[in-house]
Amino acid sequence: MPFINIKIAGELSRDQKKQIVEEITDTMGRVANKPKQYVIVNFDETPEENWGWGGALLDGNG
Amino acid sequence: MPFINIKIAGELSRDQKKQIVEEITDTMGRVANKPKQYVIVNFDETPEENWGWGGALLDGNG
Amino acid sequence: MPFINIKIAGELSRDQKKQIVEEITDTMGRVANKPKQYVIVNFDETPEENWGWGGALLDGNG
Amino acid sequence: MPFINIKIAGELSRDQKKQIVEEITDTMGRVANKPKQYVIVNFDETPEENWGWGGALLDGNG
Amino acid sequence: MPFINIKIAGELSRDQKKQIVEEITDTMGRVANKPKQYVIVNFDETPEENWGWGGALLDGNG
Amino acid sequence: MPFINIKIAGELSRDQKKQIVEEITDTMGRVANKPKQYVIVNFDETPEENWGWGGALLDGNG
Numbered sequence: 277m278p279f280i281n282i283k284i285a286g287e288l289s290r291d292q293k294k295q296i297v298e299e300i301t302d303t304m305g306r307v308a309n310k311p312k313q314y315v316i317v318n319f320d321e322t323p324e325e326n327w328g329w330g331g332a333l334l335d336g337n338g
Numbered sequence: 339m340p341f342i343n344i345k346i347a348g349e350l351s352r353d354q355k356k357q358i359v360e361e362i363t364d365t366m367g368r369v370a371n372k373p374k375q376y377v378i379v380n381f382d383e384t385p386e387e388n389w390g391w392g393g394a395l396l397d398g399n400g
Numbered sequence: 401m402p403f404i405n406i407k408i409a410g411e412l413s414r415d416q417k418k419q420i421v422e423e424i425t426d427t428m429g430r431v432a433n434k435p436k437q438y439v440i441v442n443f444d445e446t447p448e449e450n451w452g453w454g455g456a457l458l459d460g461n462g
Numbered sequence: 463m464p465f466i467n468i469k470i471a472g473e474l475s476r477d478q479k480k481q482i483v484e485e486i487t488d489t490m491g492r493v494a495n496k497p498k499q500y501v502i503v504n505f506d507e508t509p510e511e512n513w514g515w516g517g518a519l520l521d522g523n524g
Numbered sequence: 525m526p527f528i529n530i531k532i533a534g535e536l537s538r539d540q541k542k543q544i545v546e547e548i549t550d551t552m553g554r555v556a557n558k559p560k561q562y563v564i565v566n567f568d569e570t571p572e573e574n575w576g577w578g579g580a581l582l583d584g585n586g
Numbered sequence: 587m588p589f590i591n592i593k594i595a596g597e598l599s600r601d602q603k604k605q606i607v608e609e610i611t612d613t614m615g616r617v618a619n620k621p622k623q624y625v626i627v628n629f630d631e632t633p634e635e636n637w638g639w640g641g642a643l644l645d646g647n648g
Binding site for chain 1: 343381
């Protein structure tokens with residue numbers, strides 16, 4: 277706690293996840309005054325076909 | 339925003355996702371007065387084994 | 401199941417919620433072949449101050 | 463309704479899911495006075511690489 | 525981690541929340557082999573008007 | 587998309603939310619290569635009584 281869930285279209289590399297976790301944990305610790313050991317981040321990676329935006333699927337195939 | 343997350347047991351075809359996105363976006367635009375370009379839909383497809391209902395798993399194998 | 405969570409900035413009237421539930425349930429039943437009695441919809445209404453888009457808060461006060 | 467979402471690092475066996483669903487449904491029925499047939503449980507299993515805790519990824523590879 | 529989110533129509537007393545947290549933490553520790561100190565539970569209480577089931581709002585006013 | 591949901595015990599000030607949105611949007615743009623205009627952040631603030639950690643409620647009243 278806090279618990280941060282990141283839903284993203286497509287996939288991230290392990291290095292991207294590692295850096296995002298480091299930066300968001302730093303942000304939550306510094307700005308929200310939450311001890312870093314209590315900051316939890318979770319990634320949900322789903323294919324672009326599973327996203328709609330403005331009425332169309334994100335995968336862009338019509 | 340609005341953000342609509344749909345959790346479903348099993349999988350949908352791309353055509354089903356496309357039509358659901360079109361219809362829900364239309365509903366949110368027309369009923370909730372939200373511009374269509376701001377309506378986001380995200381599907382989470384998980385196996386029936388990952389659902390419990392009334393105390394039993396949905397996959398029905400005892 | 402399916403479970404549909406709608407996160408929205410601001411509030412909806414009861415009539416808007418009622419119509420959205422009717423239309424989304426109809427969509428899920430007709431397009432995804434899910435029995436209507438199993439379609440669940442849940443609204444999360446949060447103030448515009450609790451939304452960020454493109455790096456700024458939605459409430460538009462700088 | 464109630465709807466219980468369980469996010470977990472790694473995977474559970476079907477037997478573990480079955481027992482967790484039974485026990486949580488019993489808890490919600492007995493403590494929260496909700497009819498068991500309305501208790502829904504959903505599992506999200508994601509790899510340890512998709513979890514950050516205290517600023518580091520859970521998979522422990524530096 | 526694990527992270528358990530409980531969405532419920534209406535409100536629970538503090539005693540109900542306390543007992544549910546105790547029991548679910550016990551279940552996750554015993555059945556899923558997760559150390560109890562890593563089990564997090566979060567309650568989302570929303571009014572019955574914010575729930576649709578089978579195409580109608582849960583608050584039952586037509 | 588990406589969609590970032592932040593669940594937090596207690597409340598944040600508007601200034602804290604503003605800065606968190608700015609920093610997380612910057613992180614997602616720079617590290618995940620997502621255009622900033624597509625980064626959405628949503629805060630769920632719930633009372634400490636609604637959080638369990640390690641089997642006890644976060645509000646610490648026994």
